[in-house]
Amino acid sequence: MAEQAQATDTGPRPIVPWLKLAPKPHLEGIKCACGAIYLDPKRVACSKCGEAGKFSPITLSDKGKVYVFSVVHQSFPGVKTPYVTAIVDLPEGISVRANLVDVDFAQAQKEPNKVFNMPVELVTSVTAKDREGHDVVAFSYRPSKN
């Protein structure tokens, strides 16, 4: 399985195939010749232009800006709430769904304007262990430090 090439036998594993953990955590997408960018590498063709086989890999920036968000207070059993879910726009022209961390949910609900356009950066954390005992690593975004 080519997707798992980066996961060693004992090492951590990314929660989604477009999260790459080495050399440092980043997102990798695929870009169609028409310019459309997708995260899922298993796509058969481009839903914008319809062409198949015109994809090349693209490394995505670890910095972006918050487009919109919501605060999820009710979810499936076992999912810890509340959390801030957001759409983050990256400079390459793709949007990514992720959680925001280090953003106070009550404050975000009170003053949404302060969240829109907020510069954010990618961070990773271990969210679970899989059946073989590997750490499963997820990504989220926090307000940029610089």
Add this chain to the structure above:
Amino acid sequence: MRNVYVLGTGMIKFGRYPEKTVPELGGAAVLLALKDAGVTIKDVEMFACGNLYQSNAMVGQRILQQIGQTGIPVINVSNACATGSTAFREAYMSIAAGMYDIAMAVGVEQMGKQGLLGGTGGGDPAYSTEGKVGSSLMPAVFGQAGVEHMRKYGTKMEHFAKISVKSHKHATKNPYSQYRNEVSLEDVMNARMVGYPNTLYMCCPTGDGAAAAILVSEDKLKQLAGGRKRAKVAASILTSDPWTDRDLTLPDVNTLTQRASKLAYETAGLGPKDIALTELHDCFATAELLHYENLGLCGEGEAGAFIDSGGGVHPDLGGKAPVNVSGGLLSKGHPLGATGVANICEVVWHITQDDRAKERLVPNAKAGQAHVIGLGSACTIHILTV
């Protein structure tokens, strides 16, 4: 294409029916529609049945087993929240195309205690992305769609809350609605948050329900209507999502409806000003506000001002361009497969001045529209006229 008319309609009160089966609920609505149309199951030439949660179980055929097996073609339809309205459209097309003269559509759903969260909650818990890498739950999707409007146009949470207040007030006049209680703006604003900015009263409840319609060609109408006023299907439109820039992350709940609305008005030869009432897909209060603009009831970015100035409110309450005078999904509940046909029934009742809407009749209604979206994606709009 031939003209198609709605000869009869039937609906059971939306609610909880744990002791009934899906075919029993659907069959009950069909019997009401047949009686209203003045025909029997032996007159029906084609049957389209909309149901989502038992879509592998031949629900349409099982309804016929309840009420009369006549050997007619049956189509079982599944199209997310647009399931019932897509079944209606199948029946419509079969007559418009000239294949049949009397067709029947039913939408039926038994939700039980299932929620409307949607999204993907199953699979390996270690690799489930829900709550770990954002959310694809319906409250989050429609929350974000509302927040996008706040970002673009300065819309406030109060605007969304006012919609819930309005629709709950409407529901007090609808005996078919599951909930018929009024709520105040404070109630809505202070209720438990589900997915910002939608609080509990801004999210539709689930429920069981069924609604049915008998459709006929113009020739059959002349034979069967007996001078009674009947609704004409002036437009029957179905769309799916076009590609958008944020396709992967933020399902665009606007483009589906915008395209369908444009096509519907063109087909019917009408504009928003001609539409006396709209039943639209208010799965969340945020969705209703967006659809005011998507359906051309007000201009882009003006939905907040529209609701502030009495837009969407029943004329009896001093409003204009009434939306969801049935109480909407926010009060009726949202039995997925039943919703689309129920919305059409409501519009038909107003424009034909049917007794079943007498408590809440929109005065002088000659045209109305029924709108449903299903993410995934499907949007139907039916414009009905007299």
